[in-house]
Amino acid sequence: DTGVSQDPRHKITKRGQNVTFRCDPISEHNRLYWYRQTLGQGPEFLTYFQNEAQLEKSRLLSDRFSAERPKGSFSTLEIQRTEQGDSAMYLCASRASGFSYNEQFFGPGTRLTVL
Amino acid sequence: GESVGLHLPTLSVQEGDNSIINCAYSNSASDYFIWYKQESGKGPQFIIDIRSNMDKRQGQRVTVLLNKTVKHLSLQIAATQPGDSAVYFCAEKPGSSNTGKLIFGQGTTLQVKP
Numbered sequence: 001d002t003g004v005s006q007d008p009r010h011k012i013t014k015r016g017q018n019v020t021f022r023c024d025p026i027s028e029h030n031r032l033y034w035y036r037q038t039l040g041q042g043p044e045f046l047t048y049f050q051n052e053a054q055l056e057k058s059r060l061l062s063d064r065f066s067a068e069r070p071k072g073s074f075s076t077l078e079i080q081r082t083e084q085g086d087s088a089m090y091l092c093a094s095r096a097s098g099f100s101y102n103e104q105f106f107g108p109g110t111r112l113t114v115l
Numbered sequence: 116g117e118s119v120g121l122h123l124p125t126l127s128v129q130e131g132d133n134s135i136i137n138c139a140y141s142n143s144a145s146d147y148f149i150w151y152k153q154e155s156g157k158g159p160q161f162i163i164d165i166r167s168n169m170d171k172r173q174g175q176r177v178t179v180l181l182n183k184t185v186k187h188l189s190l191q192i193a194a195t196q197p198g199d200s201a202v203y204f205c206a207e208k209p210g211s212s213n214t215g216k217l218i219f220g221q222g223t224t225l226q227v228k229p
Binding site for chain 1: 149151156157158159160161164204206213214215216217218219220221222
């Protein structure tokens with residue numbers, strides 16, 4: 001399967017714990033996005049990488065959130081001191097280089113539940 | 116902030132009928148639009164896209180119509196099948212965005228009755 005993969009698929013944690021999610025984009029895609037999706041809502045943009053550079057961050061990305069893409073391939077999203085409001089599906093998407101008029105391919109998401 | 120919205124949260128159709136899912140967007144400067152399908156427990160799946168310099172685009176069994184005058188986007192699915200049952204999202208790319216980030220609406224749930 002050459003699509004976007006995410007790990008883990010599900011994560012249950014207690015409030016105050018740190019969690020880290022991983023995203024492996026489609027191999028030739030140098031653009032990578034993180035989104036968050038709560039129940040019944042559409043995905044909301046969190047952050048964007050072009051190769052290893054993080055070029056945009058949403059105001060939704062509080063200082064407890066950090067994302068990296070150290071070698072321009074896989075990316076990680078860490079949430080420190082999790083809160084119940086962080087419970088959501090975290091989606092990763094990748095896109096080929098070139099014009100921005102091409103579709104983003106989404107992974108299956110990581111479902112986070114904070115108890 | 117500006118957002119993309121959908122007219123109806125749920126649409127129920129008979130198998131074999133055509134489906135029309137509507138979307139209203141507010142950012143007149145958006146220059147690219149996408150429809151995604153999301154099945155339960157899965158990530159959004161690309162269906163079809165359209166640039167703002169087009170009014171219509173057709174794919175296999177799907178057609179997207181863009182009316183920039185009233186800022187309206189629609190997805191037409193021909194001969195709807197049970198496998199089409201899912202949540203459908205429209206998304207827009209703000210023209211001011213250099214990153215290609217997408218702004219999603221709330222979604223319409225399509226239910227196909229056998």
